Amino acid sequence: MLDYQQEFIDFAIKQQVLRFGEFTLKSGRVSPYFFNAGLFNTGEALTKLGHCYAEAIQRSGIEFDVLFGPAYKGIPLAAATASTLAANYNKITPFAFNRKEAKTHGEGGQLVGADLTGQRVLLIDDVITAGTAIREVLPQIEGAKGKISGVVIALDRQERGQGERSAIQEVEQDLGIPVVSIITLDNIIEHLNTKSDLQSYAPAIENYRQTYGVC
Numbered sequence: 001m002l003d004y005q006q007e008f009i010d011f012a013i014k015q016q017v018l019r020f021g022e023f024t025l026k027s028g029r030v031s032p033y034f035f036n037a038g039l040f041n042t043g044e045a046l047t048k049l050g051h052c053y054a055e056a057i058q059r060s061g062i063e064f065d066v067l068f069g070p071a072y073k074g075i076p077l078a079a080a081t082a083s084t085l086a087a088n089y090n091k092i093t094p095f096a097f098n099r100k101e102a103k104t105h106g107e108g109g110q111l112v113g114a115d116l117t118g119q120r121v122l123l124i125d126d127v128i129t130a131g132t133a134i135r136e137v138l139p140q141i142e143g144a145k146g147k148i149s150g151v152v153i154a155l156d157r158q159e160r161g162q163g164e165r166s167a168i169q170e171v172e173q174d175l176g177i178p179v180v181s182i183i184t185l186d187n188i189i190e191h192l193n194t195k196s197d198l199q200s201y202a203p204a205i206e207n208y209r210q211t212y213g214v215c
């Protein structure tokens with residue numbers, strides 16, 4: 001594991017973003033762990049988060065013009081990362097996001113922020129489980145004449161998508177784009193197995209993996 005990945009896991013546990021218990025997911029799957037990016041809820045946390053995403057993006061080499069954060073939790077991620085890219089990498093990156101429900105007054109519509117017309121769009125979100133959220137937002141990006149060039153997430157849960165392939169393989173192969181993550185479930189399990197106070201959570205995660213995981 002790279003230093004920034006280890007730091008990210010420590011930070012996610014400290015912020016209680018990464019928790020263990022029983023959680024129902026968007027896909028209906030019942031998971032023994034959950035990554036709640038909503039708890040990166042201070043200026044300091046957002047700054048650290050922006051650094052981790054920016055590092056993952058830089059390492060990936062993905063070329064893009066605009067960051068796009070799907071509602072809701074993708075919105076602060078896009079803003080924090082655009083801020084870090086400007087401050088630390090001298091990359092002035094416009095960002096945009098969607099509303100879950102269209103606005104019918106004022107500027108109206110479902111998209112907010114940078115114009116996507118003719119732009120290469122890097123989608124930024126917190127996790128991919130079954131890949132539904134990514135597929136839901138694609139028509140909005142394409143409808144605004146943007147072209148998705150990649151996806152960056154904090155956590156790859158390494159689960160099956162709609163078929164037998166992993167959700168990430170499905171997105172990569174069906175859309176022909178790269179997907180990169182700061183950490184994976186493998187990294188979390190590696191971390192749990194080195195911490196005596198966290199080791200007890202590993203068996204339930206391994207069981208869950210038997211049902212929904214891909215190796």
Ligand SMILES: O=P(O)(O)OC[C@H]1O[C@H](OP(=O)(O)OP(=O)(O)O)[C@H](O)[C@@H]1O
Nearest residue numbers: 026027071072073128129130131132133
């Ligand atoms: O890969 P999937 O199976 O789609 O699951 C992952 C998605 O689920 C959550 O979004 P959700 O819309 O539930 O939550 P939010 O409004 O809190 O961002 C999460 O933020 C991911 O976008």
Ligand SMILES: O=C(O)c1cc(=O)[nH]c(=O)[nH]1
Nearest residue numbers: 025026034035036127129
């Ligand atoms: O699949 C989901 O709905 C999901 C998983 C997770 O770990 N975190 C999250 O916000 N959503």
